[in-house]
Amino acid sequence: MDDWRSKPRTGKSQVTPWLQQIQARIDMGATMKQAYDELMSNESISLGYRQFVRYVHTLTSNTQ
Structure with a gap:
């Protein structure tokens, strides 16, 4: 098993x-x-949906 770190x-x-x-x-x-599907179809990002949601939520809550 790969080391996640x-x-x-x-x-x-x-x-x-x-x-x-x-x-x-x-x-x-x-x-x-x-929004995720659009970025994935353009090959702009390559991360999973759950990670995408986590980062968007974290980054947008910091800007408000």
């Missing part, structure tokens, strides 16, 4: 550049899943 942690660095776009889509009524 040896894997690169890139989630926050993948979400941060897209945070304004994600927030704008959510403000327009899109769901978090729709």
Whole structure:
């Protein structure tokens, strides 16, 4: 089994550049899943949905 600490942690660095776009889509009524699916289809991010939600929630709650 791989050591989880040896894997690169890139989630926050993948979400941060897209945070304004994600927030704008959510403000327009899109769901978090729709924002995630759009970024995944454009190959802009490569993290899992749960990690995406965790980072978006954390980063947007800090800006309010």
